[in-house]
Amino acid sequence: MPTPQLAVIGGGQLARMMQQSAIGLGxxxxxxxxxxxxxxxxxxxxxxxxxxxxxxxxxxxxxxxxVVTFDHEHVPPEHLRALQAEGHACRPGPDALLFAQDKGAMRSRLGELGAPCPRNAIITSPADLESFGLPAVVKTTRGGYDGKGVWVVRTDADADEAFASGRVLLAEELVDFRRELSALVARSPSGEIRSYPVVESRQADGVCAEVVAPAPDLDPALAAEARELAERIAAELDVTGILAVELFETTDGRLLVNELAMRPHNTGHWSIDGAVTSQFENHLRAVLDLPLGGTEARQPWTVMVNILGGTVSDLVAQRAVVLAAEPDVAVHLYGKSVKAGRKVGHVTAYGDDLDEVLARARRAGGLFTDGTPS
Known part of the structure; x- marks a missing residue:
């Protein structure tokens, strides 16, 4: 094997898609x-x-x-510091990655930066939660993802499972939001930064179901605010690589930071087919301190629909059915066994007419999920 230029920790679909970009870049x-x-x-x-x-x-x-980078954010920070001491550049580094690993630390640091966030507090008992006030969202500070480790609490009993988990818990106000947005940026060690169009992320049972790029009917001033906020957070936290800032757009027209991810992110998958440079290629360019590529959209609209495990068990066999029905939709399968609700791939459509693009992407996604167009 040739000497690697980059080590990637974690073998999920994000690393799989990094490899696609790595091949082209050598x-x-x-x-x-x-x-x-x-x-x-x-x-x-x-x-x-x-x-x-x-x-x-x-x-x-x-x-x-x-150089070392990551498919996920769970590597112990003390191990990363040991690797750094031995001469390996960890990108992002442990001091930045902490704020993607620990939601309590993230909220504290974002508060110091003056970033807009939901009202929040660490809680250790039902009395703390009562003092915080209901309704609320309760999250484990570490380890939660795709709706796991998250509870919407409207009554005291709703929090029983959270407290029984024995985990450190964070309470946040239950935000009255219009929709969820995502602002993605790529940042290199030398400080070069590029922002992708702000997208709308639509959820199903706590899992990202589809992404529309750019977010429809988003006020240009609010889009600029989201991009500037993501760029500022990336710089202040010294993030190297891709940073995804998940946001709430509130019903009264404000932005609040929901989550941070310091790696390629589901809300950026649209960029593989829809942007000048995909988030995966820009992540590799960033961590290796290569010049970053353009982040502009190639088409007026791009829609990414996740393939979530359903009744179709053989995705490879179903591929021909999908491509016959939607030959212009881009298909990305992750080589995973199908389990109910599991992300096993995604499809992407693009074009001039949003309704038509949405329909094509949803039809393809539905054919992969349960054999019928959505």
Whole structure:
């Protein structure tokens, strides 16, 4: 195997899509995968299987790789500091990554920066929650994703499972929002930064179901505010690579920061087919301190629909059905077994007419999910 220019920790679909961009750029990746058949291990020849929480395993993977990046945000920060001390550039670094790993730390730091956030507080007991006030959203500060570790609490009993989890909990006000937006930026170690169009993210059961780029009917001033906010957060937290700032657009026209992700993000998948430079290519360019690519949209509208596991069990066999029905839709399958609600791929459509683009993407997604057009 050639000497890797980059080590990637985590073998999910994000690392799989990084490999697609790495091939074109001539970047050799070494991967740490959770298992021999996980999504990225299927397409990255130079991979090791092991536990990302074990420092010796991390050392074996990054041994001759000068730069390290991530498919997820869960690597222990003390391990990253050890790798840095041994000469490996971790991008993003542990001091930045903390704010994607720990929602309590994120809220505290964003408050210091004056970033608009929902009212929030760390809670340790039902009495704390009562004092905070209901209704509220209660989240585990670490480890939650795609609606897991999140509870909407309207009565005291709604919080029983949260307190029984034994995890550190964060209470946030239940925001009256019009929709969810996402502002994505790429930032290099030398400080170059590029912003993607602000998109609308639509959820189903706490999981991103579809993304519309750009967000329809978004006031240009609010779009500029979202991009500037994401760029400022990236700079203040010294993020290297992709930063996704998930936002609420409130019913009274304000923006509030919901979550941060410091890696390529589901709300940026549209960019593979819809932007001049995909988020995956710009992530690789950023972490290797290469000049960043353009982030402009190629078409007036791009819609990405997630393929969530449903009644169709053989996605490869179903592929021909989808392509016959929607030959101009881009299909991305992740090599995963189908489980109910699991993200197993996505489809992307683009064009001049939003209603028509939405319809094509939804039809393709529906055919992959349950065999019928949505």
């Amino acid at each position: 970047i050799d990746i070494r991967l740490l995968a959770e298992g021999p058949d996980v999504s990225a291990a299927q397409v990255v020849p130079d991979h090791l299987v092991g536990d990302y929480t074990d420092l010796d395993t991390l050392r074996a993977v990054v041994a001759d790789a000068p």
